[in-house]
Amino acid sequence: MECLVIEGGNKLEGELNISGAKNAALPIVMASLIGEGVSVLDNIPNLRDINNLIKILKSLGAEVEYQNNKLKVNSDSVNKFEISYPLANKMRASYYALGALLARYGQAKTSLPGGCEIGSRPIDLHLKGFEALGASVSIDHGMVNLKADKLTGAKIYLDYPSVGATLNIMMAAVKAEGKTIIENAAREPEIIDLSNYLNVMGAKIKGAGTDIIRIEGVDNLKANDYTIIPDRIEAGTYMMMAAITASDLSINNVLVEHVKPLIAKLIEMGATIEEDVNSIRVIGNNQLNAVDIKTLPYPGFPTDMQAQFMALLTQAKGVSMVVETVFEDRFAHVDELKRMGAKIKIDGRTAMVNNSKLTGAKVKATDLRAGAALILAALVAEGRTVVEDIYHIERGYEDVIAKIQKIGGNITKINC
Numbered sequence: 001m002e003c004l005v006i007e008g009g010n011k012l013e014g015e016l017n018i019s020g021a022k023n024a025a026l027p028i029v030m031a032s033l034i035g036e037g038v039s040v041l042d043n044i045p046n047l048r049d050i051n052n053l054i055k056i057l058k059s060l061g062a063e064v065e066y067q068n069n070k071l072k073v074n075s076d077s078v079n080k081f082e083i084s085y086p087l088a089n090k091m092r093a094s095y096y097a098l099g100a101l102l103a104r105y106g107q108a109k110t111s112l113p114g115g116c117e118i119g120s121r122p123i124d125l126h127l128k129g130f131e132a133l134g135a136s137v138s139i140d141h142g143m144v145n146l147k148a149d150k151l152t153g154a155k156i157y158l159d160y161p162s163v164g165a166t167l168n169i170m171m172a173a174v175k176a177e178g179k180t181i182i183e184n185a186a187r188e189p190e191i192i193d194l195s196n197y198l199n200v201m202g203a204k205i206k207g208a209g210t211d212i213i214r215i216e217g218v219d220n221l222k223a224n225d226y227t228i229i230p231d232r233i234e235a236g237t238y239m240m241m242a243a244i245t246a247s248d249l250s251i252n253n254v255l256v257e258h259v260k261p262l263i264a265k266l267i268e269m270g271a272t273i274e275e276d277v278n279s280i281r282v283i284g285n286n287q288l289n290a291v292d293i294k295t296l297p298y299p300g301f302p303t304d305m306q307a308q309f310m311a312l313l314t315q316a317k318g319v320s321m322v323v324e325t326v327f328e329d330r331f332a333h334v335d336e337l338k339r340m341g342a343k344i345k346i347d348g349r350t351a352m353v354n355n356s357k358l359t360g361a362k363v364k365a366t367d368l369r370a371g372a373a374l375i376l377a378a379l380v381a382e383g384r385t386v387v388e389d390i391y392h393i394e395r396g397y398e399d400v401i402a403k404i405q406k407i408g409g410n411i412t413k414i415n416c
């Protein structure tokens with residue numbers, strides 16, 4: 001097993017570059033299967049999830065080359081439409097094969113997806129959407145089966161603005177006959193990124209980024225090249241890293257509008273923020289104030305930043321309240337932070353966080369963002385922290401060790 005070893009207490013300084021967005025890259029890579037021919041996708045982060053996705057694409061018969069953050073996909077050789085359990089259960093995004101394969105081949109079969117264990121994470125909204133477009137849906141022995149001789153546009157109201165359901169239904173609908181309208185759609189930047197890519201392949205999608213998405217079906221999509229947006233959650237994590245260590249960091253290759261909810265909270269806490277066109281400088285200090293947050297769909301405070309922000313709140317003066325509304329079970333990091341001395345009390349979906357002195361300990365990354373929160377806590381803790389189960393962190397943070405070392409953090413990977 002590999003672990004991270006972090007010695008806390010260093011001030012960080014300098015600049016770092018943000019990688020392409022995992023949660024945009026995953027659906028976009030899968031959507032490359034819809035376009036006929038070869039797509040070259042740029043700014044694809046080198047992550048465990050992306051490498052798993054490449055295995056999935058190859059298992060379906062696609063030709064894939066990946067080098068220097070560029071991914072070339074030739075979708076024309078796809079000749080299988082089923083993803084096995086060991087491939088699907090390693091990641092959430094395996095379910096995007098449902099929308100993509102249904103659109104291009106009228107059939108798809110996959111085991112129910114994996115991903116971070118942060119709640120029950122059903123896919124009922126995805127399946128209702130596919131059914132509304134005319135697909136038959138069945139679940140046998142844990143495998144989801146979709147079949148459609150023909151897809152027809154429909155009006156689909158999502159009970160909740162699910163990111164995955166919006167992306168999946170958007171993919172399935174691009175070649176459906178007639179018009180599809182997705183109401184109460186998710187508005188995350190990753191939805192806009194997928195819509196832009198599908199549109200450069202010839203799709204007719206309007207309204208991505210608002211809660212009503214309109215799709216006019218077309219006969220065919222032709223593969224095209226595309227560059228993925230920067231990762232707002234990776235950017236946010238390094239913003240919190242500057243604040244928790246009371247350091248001065250410049251974070252480059254960020255779309256500032258995507259991290260506005262985080263900027264607002266850091267300013268409320270008393271950090272100094274300087275915004276430029278594509279970069280943000282965060283200057284922390286030792287006098288941060290307690291604040292409250294409630295996670296919400298975009299443009300609210302992102303649930304994918306809740307764990308990292310909670311680590312930061314342990315260093316604020318006073319008591320902060322964190323309410324998690326998106327996932328019903330996303331506080332697994334609390335017990336691990338408590339091992340490091342964090343004073344946090346949980347009541348249902350609410351956590352009360354007190355100012356705490358953190359000390360290094362042996363902890364485990366229970367999921368991706370929990371792992372990131374532990375790195376943040378360890379960088380400010382007294383002494384040495386050893387983080388286990390770091391494969392979760394490698395699902396979502398490209399070159400995390402090199403990036404933190406570059407700005408002066410004492411972090412290494414060991415066999416443990």
Ligand SMILES: CC(=O)N[C@H]1[C@@H](OP(=O)(O)OP(=O)(O)OC[C@H]2O[C@@H](n3ccc(=O)[nH]c3=O)[C@H](O)[C@@H]2O)O[C@H](CO)[C@@H](O)[C@@H]1O
Nearest residue numbers: 023092121122123124125126160162163164165304326327
């Ligand atoms: C790969 C990826 O992009 N993952 C992101 C995506 O996950 P994911 O797409 O799984 O998240 P959703 O937006 O779908 O989930 C939000 C809520 O809706 C519920 N739900 C969802 C679908 C469904 O069919 N039925 C249902 O009840 C979920 O259980 C959850 O409580 O958006 C989340 C919310 O921003 C992020 O935390 C994840 O990092």
Ligand SMILES: C=C(OP(=O)(O)O)C(=O)O
Nearest residue numbers: 092093115116304368369
């Ligand atoms: C929850 C996350 O990922 P996934 O949906 O892939 O599990 C995340 O990126 O924080």
